[in-house]
Amino acid sequence: MTALLLVSHLDRVAVAVRDLIFELSGQAIVVGAVGGASGFGADLEAIESEIARLVDEGAHEIAAIGDMGSSMVLLEEVAVDAHVPILVLDAPFLEGAVAAAMALATGGDALETKMAAEEAYGIRKR
Amino acid sequence: MTEAAFLDLWHRFHEKVVANQEVLNQLDAAIGDGDHGTNMGRGLGRVVADVNPAGSLRSSCRAVGMKLLSTVGGASGALWGSALVSASGALPDAPEVNREMALAALNQGVGQMKARGKADVGDKTMMDVWIPAVNALASGRSLREVAVQARTWADSTQSLEARRGRAAYLGSRSIGHVDPGSLSTALWWEALFEVVGS
Numbered sequence: 001m002t003a004l005l006l007v008s009h010l011d012r013v014a015v016a017v018r019d020l021i022f023e024l025s026g027q028a029i030v031v032g033a034v035g036g037a038s039g040f041g042a043d044l045e046a047i048e049s050e051i052a053r054l055v056d057e058g059a060h061e062i063a064a065i066g067d068m069g070s071s072m073v074l075l076e077e078v079a080v081d082a083h084v085p086i087l088v089l090d091a092p093f094l095e096g097a098v099a100a101a102m103a104l105a106t107g108g109d110a111l112e113t114k115m116a117a118e119e120a121y122g123i124r125k126r
Numbered sequence: 127m128t129e130a131a132f133l134d135l136w137h138r139f140h141e142k143v144v145a146n147q148e149v150l151n152q153l154d155a156a157i158g159d160g161d162h163g164t165n166m167g168r169g170l171g172r173v174v175a176d177v178n179p180a181g182s183l184r185s186s187c188r189a190v191g192m193k194l195l196s197t198v199g200g201a202s203g204a205l206w207g208s209a210l211v212s213a214s215g216a217l218p219d220a221p222e223v224n225r226e227m228a229l230a231a232l233n234q235g236v237g238q239m240k241a242r243g244k245a246d247v248g249d250k251t252m253m254d255v256w257i258p259a260v261n262a263l264a265s266g267r268s269l270r271e272v273a274v275q276a277r278t279w280a281d282s283t284q285s286l287e288a289r290r291g292r293a294a295y296l297g298s299r300s301i302g303h304v305d306p307g308s309l310s311t312a313l314w315w316e317a318l319f320e321v322v323g324s
Contacts, residue, residue: 040199041199041200042199042204043196043199044195044196045196068201068292069200069201069204069291069292070199070200070201070203070204073201073204073205073208073242073243074195074204076208076242077195077204077207077208077211077242
């Protein structure tokens with residue numbers, strides 16, 4: 001199964017975005033949400049333990065979105081040595097997560113999830 | 127360079143960052159949340175307290191990198207950490223390294239930082255110091271010259287418009303402030319010169 005991982009500088013942001021996408025895509029997908037375990041900031045150990053949790057839940061690959069800056073850098077760093085493939089997506093955090101969730105909910109793999117999430121940059125609201 | 131000198135480098139870098147903490151915070155506050163000096167000081171403090179000689183430059187460089195990856199919190203710490211972990215692979219599993227291998231490790235680390243940060247010269251980031259510095263060394267300039275020039279390269283970020291990092295959201299309003307990451311990087315080059323000499 002392909003899981004989605006949301007990494008923010010603030011855990012409440014990641015968790016709230018997960019709540020929102022569950023409303024839109026249903027809860028059949030597996031989504032990790034992590035951020036700032038010791039307050040504000042991206043947190044390497046918290047990211048690693050959330051990845052381990054997703055793997056325990058059966059993820060054999062993970063599509064990951066960071067909010068900005070260090071969350072992206074740390075995700076790319078963790079991806080190097082991870083036990084499962086981690087695809088780091090260059091996507092807007094909220095809209096990209098929605099697109100990723102839709103792709104996963106309809107049976108998409110990590111690559112299809114990446115394409116859907118990254119295309120979210122091009123979708124205008126008006 | 128010996129492992130003892132390598133660890134002394136981080137000691138001195140920590141001292142310089144702490145001595146300049148307010149300046150670094152103020153520069154950061156001009157374009158954001160104002161914690162660059164505090165963050166770097168905290169992460170380097172953990173490096174100084176926790177990283178011990180391992181008899182291997184590869185191990186100690188990796189340990190410094192992992193410590194910064196997990197303690198600094200901001201993008202600059204993640205990039206410093208990523209660069210050091212990468213550079214450690216080019217260092218010998220021994221307590222001493224010659225100049226040629228040290229330069230190769232430095233290039234490896236800067237290359238990694240450039241790739242991870244997706245930033246280049248002119249983007250108003252610490253790459254505005256790292257890249258000219260390694261280029262100057264490669265073309266035969268002395269470490270003394272590079273350490274002096276590093277401040278000038280950092281100062282020259284003042285006139286640039288940020289294209290990477292959080293300051294990029296400010297667009298042209300980022301012009302007129304020195305990038306704090308470029309200044310802390312200049313402090314690292316000054317620390318390196320103090321430890322290694324020319």
